[in-house]
Amino acid sequence: MVSTDHLTLPASMDANCEVQVVEGDLPAHRLAFEDARKLAAQIAPELTFIYGFECDWYEGCEPLVEHWSQGAVVRLGSVHWIGNPGDIAAGAAGTAGTEDVARPDTPDSLCGWIDDDTNLHVWENLGVRGVWEHYVDDWCRACESSLNFDAMAHPDLVMRFSKDGFAPDFDPAPFWQQMAECAHDTGRRVEVSTAAPRKGLDDYYPATGLLRRFAHAEVPITFGSDAHRACDICWNIREAQAHAYDCGYRTFDIPHLTGEWESTPLA
Numbered sequence: 286m287v288s289t290d291h292l293t294l295p296a297s298m299d300a301n302c303e304v305q306v307v308e309g310d311l312p313a314h315r316l317a318f319e320d321a322r323k324l325a326a327q328i329a330p331e332l333t334f335i336y337g338f339e340c341d342w343y344e345g346c347e348p349l350v351e352h353w354s355q356g357a358v359v360r361l362g363s364v365h366w367i368g369n370p371g372d373i374a375a376g377a378a379g380t381a382g383t384e385d386v387a388r389p390d391t392p393d394s395l396c397g398w399i400d401d402d403t404n405l406h407v408w409e410n411l412g413v414r415g416v417w418e419h420y421v422d423d424w425c426r427a428c429e430s431s432l433n434f435d436a437m438a439h440p441d442l443v444m445r446f447s448k449d450g451f452a453p454d455f456d457p458a459p460f461w462q463q464m465a466e467c468a469h470d471t472g473r474r475v476e477v478s479t480a481a482p483r484k485g486l487d488d489y490y491p492a493t494g495l496l497r498r499f500a501h502a503e504v505p506i507t508f509g510s511d512a513h514r515a516c517d518i519c520w521n522i523r524e525a526q527a528h529a530y531d532c533g534y535r536t537f538d539i540p541h542l543t544g545e546w547e548s549t550p551l552a
C-alpha cells in the first residue's frame with residue numbers, strides 16, 4: 286500500500302494551501318508516515334507501506350517536483366490544472382514573501398483547476414471541448430516529462446463533472462487514442478482509480494473505452510482508490526480488478542520498497 290498525499294505547490298496555484306502538503310510541513314509529514322508505518326507493522330505485519338506523493342504536472346514544474354518529492358519511493362503523475370500556472374518561481378505556497386503572488390486563474394482566464402467544484406470558470410470559458418483539448422495535451426506533456434512518474438493517476442479526470450452539465454457532446458475516442466498512444470510511446474504506467482464511481486460517476490478513471498485502448502496499446506496498470514479518508518482506502522479495488530480483466534488486462538503492477546515494480550497476475 287502506498288501513501289500518496291498531494292505534493293507541495295507554488296503559491297501562484299494554491300495560495301491558501303488547500304490541496305497540498307506545504308513545504309514547511311514536509312519533514313513532519315515524513316515523520317508522521319514513519320510512525321504510521323511502525324503502527325501498520327504491528328497491526329498487519331504482512332502489509333508493505335510505501336512512502337509516495339501525487340505530483341501535479343504543470344508548465345515548468347520539473348525542478349520543483351524533483352526537489353519537493355525527495356525521498357518518495359512512488360511518484361504518481363497527475364494533471365488537475367490546465368494552462369498558465371503563473372509565477373511558479375516566486376516560491377512555495379505558504380512560505381514567507383509569497384503572500385502577494387498573483388493568481389493567474391482569474392474569472393476571465395483560461396487556466397485553473399479542472400476539478401474544483403467551487404470554481405468552474407475554466408469550463409465556462411473554454412467549453413467542454415476546449416477543456417478536453419487542453420487537458421489531454423497537458424496530460425501527454427506530463428507523460429513526456431523528464432519526471433520519473435511511476436504511474437499516471439486518474440487519467441481522464443476531465444470526466445469529473447460529466448454528470449454536472451459538462452459531459453462531452455462529442456466522441457472522445459480520438460482523445461482516448463491520443464492518450465493511449467502517448468502512454469505507450471513514453472513507457473508510462475496508468476492507474477485504474479475507484480474514485481470516479483465513489484464520487485457518483487458511472488465508470489472508473491479511466492473510462493471503459495479509454496481503459497480498453499490502454500490495454501490494446503499494452504500500457505501497464507496499477508490500482509488506486511485516491512482515498513482522502515481512511516474509510517475509502519482500497520474502496521472497491523476488487524471490483525476494479527475484475528473490470529480491468531473484462532477490458533483485456535491479465536496482469537497489473539505493484540511497487541516494492543526498493544522502488545522496483547513487479548507484474549502480478551490479474552485473477
